[in-house]
Amino acid sequence: MPQNPFFWWAGLITALLLAPLLPGVINKTKACFVGRQGPSLLQPYYNLHKLFRKDCIRSSTSCGPLAWAPGLELSALLLALLFLPYANQLSPFAFTGDAFLFAYLLGLGRFALVIGAMDTGSSFEGMGASREVQFAALTEGAFFAVIGFLAFASRSLNLSEMLSCPLPANVPTVIAAVILAAGIAFIVMLVENSRVPFDDPETHLELTMIHEAMILDYSGPDLGFILYSAALKLWLMTALVVLMLLPGDLASAPVLFILHLLGVLLGGIVIGAVEAVSARFRFLKLPQFLLGALCTALIALALTVIGTGGGR
Amino acid sequence: MLLSALSCFILFAAVLFLLFFGAVWSWFSRRRPERAKWLGALSAMLGCCAGTVLALPAAAQWVPAQHFAFLGLHWQIDALAGFFMLPVLLLGLAAAGHSLGYLQGHGGQRQGTYWFFFNLTLLAMLLVCAAATYIELLLAWELMGVMSFALVAFSFQEQETRHAAWVYLLACHAGAVFLILMFVLAGNPNPGYAGTAVACGLLGFGLKAGFPILHVWLPEAHPAAPAPVSAIMSAAMLNLGIYGILRFLPPVSPGLLGWLLLGLGLSGALLGIVLALAQVNLKRLLAYSSIENMGIAFLGLGLGFLGLSQQNAAMAVCGLGGGLLHLWNHALLKGTLFLLAGAVFKSTGTLIIDKMGGLGKDLPVSKNLFIANAAALSGLPPGNAFLSEIMIYLAAFQGVLSGNHVILAAAIIAAVGLALSGGLAAAAFCKASAAVFLGAARNPRNHEPHPECRLMLGPELFLSLLALASVIFAPWLWENILPGVLQQSPLIGGGSWPLSAEHGSQTLSAVRNFSFAIIALIAVLGFLRHRQLRRKVLDTGCTWDCGYALPTARMQYTGTAFTQPLSDYFRLTLGRHRSTVPVQGYFPQEAAVHITASDPGDRLVWHPLSRFTARIADKTRRIQSGYLHLYILMILIALIAMLIYAVASSLPPAAAPEPALPAAGQLHQNAAPLQP
Numbered sequence: 001m002p003q004n005p006f007f008w009w010a011g012l013i014t015a016l017l018l019a020p021l022l023p024g025v026i027n028k029t030k031a032c033f034v035g036r037q038g039p040s041l042l043q044p045y046y047n048l049h050k051l052f053r054k055d056c057i058r059s060s061t062s063c064g065p066l067a068w069a070p071g072l073e074l075s076a077l078l079l080a081l082l083f084l085p086y087a088n089q090l091s092p093f094a095f096t097g098d099a100f101l102f103a104y105l106l107g108l109g110r111f112a113l114v115i116g117a118m119d120t121g122s123s124f125e126g127m128g129a130s131r132e133v134q135f136a137a138l139t140e141g142a143f144f145a146v147i148g149f150l151a152f153a154s155r156s157l158n159l160s161e162m163l164s165c166p167l168p169a170n171v172p173t174v175i176a177a178v179i180l181a182a183g184i185a186f187i188v189m190l191v192e193n194s195r196v197p198f199d200d201p202e203t204h205l206e207l208t209m210i211h212e213a214m215i216l217d218y219s220g221p222d223l224g225f226i227l228y229s230a231a232l233k234l235w236l237m238t239a240l241v242v243l244m245l246l247p248g249d250l251a252s253a254p255v256l257f258i259l260h261l262l263g264v265l266l267g268g269i270v271i272g273a274v275e276a277v278s279a280r281f282r283f284l285k286l287p288q289f290l291l292g293a294l295c296t297a298l299i300a301l302a303l304t305v306i307g308t309g310g311g312r
Numbered sequence: 313m314l315l316s317a318l319s320c321f322i323l324f325a326a327v328l329f330l331l332f333f334g335a336v337w338s339w340f341s342r343r344r345p346e347r348a349k350w351l352g353a354l355s356a357m358l359g360c361c362a363g364t365v366l367a368l369p370a371a372a373q374w375v376p377a378q379h380f381a382f383l384g385l386h387w388q389i390d391a392l393a394g395f396f397m398l399p400v401l402l403l404g405l406a407a408a409g410h411s412l413g414y415l416q417g418h419g420g421q422r423q424g425t426y427w428f429f430f431n432l433t434l435l436a437m438l439l440v441c442a443a444a445t446y447i448e449l450l451l452a453w454e455l456m457g458v459m460s461f462a463l464v465a466f467s468f469q470e471q472e473t474r475h476a477a478w479v480y481l482l483a484c485h486a487g488a489v490f491l492i493l494m495f496v497l498a499g500n501p502n503p504g505y506a507g508t509a510v511a512c513g514l515l516g517f518g519l520k521a522g523f524p525i526l527h528v529w530l531p532e533a534h535p536a537a538p539a540p541v542s543a544i545m546s547a548a549m550l551n552l553g554i555y556g557i558l559r560f561l562p563p564v565s566p567g568l569l570g571w572l573l574l575g576l577g578l579s580g581a582l583l584g585i586v587l588a589l590a591q592v593n594l595k596r597l598l599a600y601s602s603i604e605n606m607g608i609a610f611l612g613l614g615l616g617f618l619g620l621s622q623q624n625a626a627m628a629v630c631g632l633g634g635g636l637l638h639l640w641n642h643a644l645l646k647g648t649l650f651l652l653a654g655a656v657f658k659s660t661g662t663l664i665i666d667k668m669g670g671l672g673k674d675l676p677v678s679k680n681l682f683i684a685n686a687a688a689l690s691g692l693p694p695g696n697a698f699l700s701e702i703m704i705y706l707a708a709f710q711g712v713l714s715g716n717h718v719i720l721a722a723a724i725i726a727a728v729g730l731a732l733s734g735g736l737a738a739a740a741f742c743k744a745s746a747a748v749f750l751g752a753a754r755n756p757r758n759h760e761p762h763p764e765c766r767l768m769l770g771p772e773l774f775l776s777l778l779a780l781a782s783v784i785f786a787p788w789l790w791e792n793i794l795p796g797v798l799q800q801s802p803l804i805g806g807g808s809w810p811l812s813a814e815h816g817s818q819t820l821s822a823v824r825n826f827s828f829a830i831i832a833l834i835a836v837l838g839f840l841r842h843r844q845l846r847r848k849v850l851d852t853g854c855t856w857d858c859g860y861a862l863p864t865a866r867m868q869y870t871g872t873a874f875t876q877p878l879s880d881y882f883r884l885t886l887g888r889h890r891s892t893v894p895v896q897g898y899f900p901q902e903a904a905v906h907i908t909a910s911d912p913g914d915r916l917v918w919h920p921l922s923r924f925t926a927r928i929a930d931k932t933r934r935i936q937s938g939y940l941h942l943y944i945l946m947i948l949i950a951l952i953a954m955l956i957y958a959v960a961s962s963l964p965p966a967a968a969p970e971p972a973l974p975a976a977g978q979l980h981q982n983a984a985p986l987q988p
Contacts, residue, residue, distance in 0.1 A: 052844070054848075055848045055849045055850070055851065056845055056848060056849075056850050056851070057850075057851045057852065057853055058850065058851070058852045058853075059852070059853065059854065059855040059856070060852045060853060060854060060855075061670075061751060061752050061854075061855050063670070063672030063673045063676065063679065063749070063750065064672065064676070064679070064680070065683065065750065068834075068838060070841075071834055071837040071838050071841055072834055074837055075830055075833035075834045075836075075837050076693075076830065078833060079826060079829060079830050079833060095818060095819055095822035096706070096818065096819050097702050097705065097706050097709075097819040097822075097823075098822070100701075100702045100705045100706075101693060101698075101702065101823060101826060103731070104691060104692060104693050104698060104702075104734075105693055105830075107690075107691075107692055107734070107735070107738060108687070108692045108693050108694075108830075110738070111687055111690065111692055111738055111742065114742045114746070115683060115742060115745065115746060115750070118742070118745075118746030118747075118750045118751060118869070118874075119672075119746075119750045119751070120751070120855045120856075121669075121670075121750070121751030121752045121855055121863070121865070121868045122855045122856065122857045122863065122868070123857065123863070123867045123868055123869055124857065124858055126746075126868060126869025126873065126874060127869060129742065129746070129869075129874070130869060130873065130874045130875070130876070130877060131877065133735075133738060133739035133742055133874075133875075133878075134739065134877045134878050134881075136735055136738070136739075137732065137735030137736045137738065137739050137878065138732070138735070139735075140731045140732060140734060140735035141728045141729075141731050141732040141735070143731070144727055144728050144730075144731035145724070145728050147727075148709070148712055148724045148727055148728070151709050151712055151713060152712055152713065152720075155713060157706065157709050157713070206858050216856050216858070217855060217856050220845075220848070221841060221844050221845065222841075225837075225841070283877075287881050294728065298724065298728075301724060305717065305720065
């Protein structure tokens with residue numbers, strides 16, 4: 001597969017620029033499903049622009065973390081962006097084991113946000129933070145099982161090669177396993193980004209939210225940082241799922257670039273559709289669901305092992 | 313060569329001299345607390361500095377390994393010994409400084425007592441590292457147990473502390489018994505005993521290192537001991553269990569050892585962190601987290617030994633190296649956290665997390681240090697523990713990529729388990745840092761907030777800087793130190809091929825560079841945000857709390873509430889561990905919930921065992937009639953029984969032509985392997 005770093009950089013810059021579009025796409029899709037006109041696709045950009053111009057108000061209970069959490073989360077996500085193989089081009093920053101750094105950077109962002117939330121002493125934010133760490137801890141297992149599957153299928157420990165390796169086309173079990181694993185990655189993406197059916201970002205009641213409850217006390221540029229990081233994270237995880245499904249030898253780099261871009265936006269539409277037609281699960285049922293996802297990812301790995309005739 | 317041997321000997325003697333005479337002198341001047349304090353602290357610090365000069369070149373293999381006799385016993389300072397000595401020395405240095413602040417207010421003769429046992433504990437730990445044969449190890453091991461027991465029992469006026477110290481003493485002695493058994497059995501030429509010897513060794517060293525189920529002394533002893541002592545015990549003494557396994561365990565196939573350590577490590581990591589989640593005592597939480605981190609180190613070592621047995625060089629190097637590296641990282645981070653817990657205790661007078669809150673405003677530097685160290689210990693990136701965890705992940709994934717089906721399954725389960733424990737550790741440490749330092753104070757403090765104690769802050773900063781430095785030097789450590797350290801272990805060095813550091817060092821340097829990239833990025837974003845906000849109105853107001861304008865501190869989420877979903881999910885705090893006073897009536901006056909988290913090791917193994925023993929003891933009490941005649945009769949019966957046994961068993965040699973000589977020969981044969 002010929003490498004063209006130009007398309008990788010183009011993919012990175014597209015991610016940075018277009019990330020806020022994705023929530024717009026989701027909201028538009030949801031609006032279409034229920035027959036409303038919905039906000040403009042560019043509404044997230046307007047919101048960000050508005051927030052960066054605003055003043056800031058801070059809780060008097062805070063002793064510091066509230067102020068530095070948004071920057072920390074954003075920097076963790078910006079760094080995590082460097083490891084995806086946009087348009088199936090190997091990342092110039094890739095190294096053996098970068099998949100673990102990727103996963104732990106997402107964890108760092110979450111830690112910062114949770115500490116920031118607890119800094120306000122608000123019971124609602126405490127509730128959101130408590131739920132966030134619970135579901136994140138259980139999702140971590142499923143995510144690493146997916147990474148294990150990818151590592152075995154691509155015989156590599158570097159995220160770029162994992163996601164851009166060509167499919168062994170003639171092994172049906174492997175293709176089934178890839179689709180299964182991509183499904184699990186999609187679930188992980190929904191949990192990590194606090195989307196329906198795991199969390200509802202748009203209820204009127206703070207009591208029922210996870211991510212949105214954690215950021216109640218942010219305002220102005222800080223809230224802008226957080227919204228932009230949330231959009232980046234959504235883009236990042238959606239791109240991960242899309243890249244899992246796009247075999248690296250499908251087409252030339254420019255076509256792959258377009259496909260990858262369209263795939264991410266299509267991912268937004270799928271998320272919107274899921275949100276429009278389903279309700280939030282009960283919180284108490286979520287752990288079972290997440291451990292089920294972990295087991296399914298392990299089944300995908302087992303399928304691949306059997307399909308390719310074992311390790312050695 | 314001769315010169316380095318001489319200087320090594322002189323340094324070793326100097327360390328011993330400083331620690332020993334510092335201890336004795338401060339004991340004898342315990343009637344003058346000021347003098348005892350400075351004598352003890354200075355001798356401990358000087359001893360640790362001298363020890364570092366001794367251990368660092370040995371660990372870095374700048375000087376060849378040294379063997380020498382001292383006090384009629386044999387000692388050796390090689391790379392492995394140096395590697396395990398360094399955490400003891402660095403932690404000892406920091407803890408000695410911290411004790412100066414921590415012990416303020418302990419008047420009378422307590423200072424002299426404390427420093428006597430403190431110095432001797434350090435000395436014993438160093439001797440354990442330097443022991444060349446069984447005899448020295450057992451002597452030093454026992455000394456270490458007894459001296460640290462005295463430190464655990466330091467505040468013996470409290471009943472809980474006495475109980476904890478008692479449990480600790482029992483655990484120490486049980487460990488020593490197993491070790492003696494191990495050495496006796498290992499010396500036996502009969503190969504049938506080899507398996508039992510290994511099992512005894514694992515039990516004996518595992519008691520110190522916090523194997524799951526054997527860990528029960530840890531969460532008792534750590535909260536009871538003074539904070540600097542907990543720091544030393546958790547950060548440096550637990551490692552010595554692993555040191556013992558690496559150096560003194562009888563030969564055993566790496567495959568078997570790998571599977572054992574893998575299973576123990578995985579269960580220890582998950583059990584430890586799940587129990588840490590449910591704790592309300594800050595130091596108990598940290599103690600359970602030590603069990604988790606020891607589990608992670610065992611997981612790495614287990615994967616490494618499996619790699620050795622599979623001839624998989626990458627898996628072996630990454631697993632063994634990652635496990636050892638994790639010991640250092642854990643030592644630095646957990647040491648700091650325990651010292652910080654001490655500062656918190658001095659400031660609030662309690663260790664119960666749910667009674668604290670809002671300390672961040674009183675102790676701003678401690679708050680930042682605690683959050684940073686807690687994040688690092690959860691394995692989050694710019695921290696040093698991530699470097700060792702990524703190596704262990706690499707080892708596991710090498711098993712996934714190139715192992716057979718069984719290894720693949722075990723390795724992926726290990727990786728998923730490590731990921732789960734990482735996520736749960738983040739939850740536990742979010743709880744600890746948030747409930748202690750953030751939010752508003754739950755109990756009104758009755759004294760004015762006083763500035764942070766410099767004597768306590770200095771050592772905490774020192775250890776944190778060392779943790780940062782270990783991120784910088786990790787690739788160098790990996791390439792130049794770890795292979796040599798691993799070769800010194802008879803379990804590893806006997807392999808047919810040398811361990812090389814080429815695996816993983818590229819990853820380590822990449823992770824190091826990205827760690828600094830993220831720190832730089834945070835600084836840049838912080839600067840940009842600062843510039844953006846400078847031109848704006850920055851207002852403070854009451855927490856939003858969904859429009860409720862009068863939030864009180866009691867409305868906050870407590871630490872217990874924060875982890876309640878998870879600890880309920882793991883069935884730790886349900887059933888009889890929870891009692892509620894339910895809400896009654898339309899205008900409820902009071903409602904309460906009391907939650908205790910029990911340790912399954914305690915509940916499922918040790919309590920039934922102790923009840924069983926007590927029942928048997930009850931039964932046998934009947935022979936204790938109190939009549940002297942009966943006792944004499946019993947002695948007589950026992951003597952006659954022994955006589956019959958001796959005659960019966962010596963019949964065949966008696967039938968031989970020369971009865972006396974073979975018996976003596978037999979004796980000699982039995983005794984010979986016992987000699988070191």
